Amino acid sequence: MEEEISLREIIETMLDGKWIIAGVTAVAVAISAVFSFFVIDPTYKASSTMMVNHINQTETTFNEYLEGVMTPQVYVEKLKSPELLSRVIDKENLDPEVWTVSSLQQKLQIENKENTNLITISMEGKDPEQLASIINTVVAESKTLTAEQVHTQLQALMTEYEEKMTEEQKNLDAAIAEYNQLKADAGLPALILFQQTASGSQYIMEANQELLDELRNLDKEKQVQFEQINTKINKLTQLYNSYYTKYEEARSISSAELIQNKVETIAEAFPPQNPVGPNKMLNIAIAVVLGLMAGTGYVFLRSYWKNTEPVNEPSVGV
Incomplete structure (x- = not known):
């Protein structure tokens, strides 16, 4: 009740x-x-989609390096990097008192969809034109910055390979001089065993039948000496040619074209028409x-x- x-x-x-x-x-x-x-004030949202591809070129040492460091997960972190965002702020002439690297990092929403190579970049704000411009600049500058970093790496590799080629060239010259001394002592024919190719860099061995016949007539001790120096020269030649091949690979790669093929813009950001808030x-x-x-x-x-x-x-x- x-x-x-x-x-x-x-x-x-x-x-x-x-x-x-x-x-x-x-x-x-x-x-x-x-x-x-x-x-x-209404709030707008603009977005862009990128795709990080696998390299469809012939596998090289540098391509393998790119495949390791240019994964979608790594590229997401690159898009958040202070170096990139500082360039975006300068490129867009944004007010440094309003737009700092930290504030831009917080406003940018970057997502890599699980088990895919797609990256989505979005941002919300009051000015739809500015939103689209900032996102597109982030995408463009990320490619430019990556290409510059790749170019720096290529130059470092080329310098390293040049130094190794120079070192192996000295070793090869010393081995050839040793052979020439052996040739003079043993009475070997005055034939050129090594000759530069048309490119002027790689080496090949010349061995005709006449040389082989005369080598067979040497005593056993001289034959052993010749085989040892011949093996040494062959190894040095292969090593030199290996560095030369890598040098040519690095020299022939265009970093800008490589990144353009590696990172593709699927959808650019456009100024949104309808607000989300x-x-x-x-x-x-x-x-x-x-x-x-x-x-x-x-x-x-x-x-x-x-x-x-x-x-x-x-x-x-x-």
Whole structure:
């Protein structure tokens, strides 16, 4: 019975204050609508999609290096790097007091979809034109920066291979001089065993039948000496030619073209036409709920206050 009476009192209290509840809700909805439609600036979102490809060229030492360091996961970190974002801020002439590397890192949303080589770059803001421009600059500058880094690596490799070629050239010249000395002592024919190719860099061995016949007539000790120096020269020649091949590979690669083939822009960012925020209907729905809660709370508080007013007791005369 007490529960029945309490429920009845609750309903009666709400009915008595229905206009207050409705009024508070209406005010909350009106405030939310004014802010959502007229006060809060609309928020836009622009995005771009990139794809990090596998290299479809003949496998080389440098291509294997690229496949290892140019994965989608690594490229995501490159897109967040301070070096790249600093270049974007300068390229876009952004206000350095408003746009810092840290703030740009926070605003850029970069996602690599799991088990794919796709990278999505998006950003939200008030200016749709600026959003699209910043994202496209991030994409373009990331390719430029990567190409520069690749070019630096190529130059370092070429320098390394040149040094190794120079070193092996000295070793090869010394081995050939040793052979020539052996040739003079043993009375070997004055034939050129090594000759530069048309490129002027690699070496090949010349051995005709006449030379082979004369070598067979040498005594065993001289033949052993010749075989030893011949083996040494062959190994040095192969080593030299190996460095030369790697040098030519590095020299023939265009870093810009390589990165263009490696990193492809699937969809450029365009200025968005429709805002993504504020969510006006959601804001109004929240305002309705809050208005009902606030109005109902006020009605019950008012009822409680009235029903618990202190009773003034009459004074007793003496």
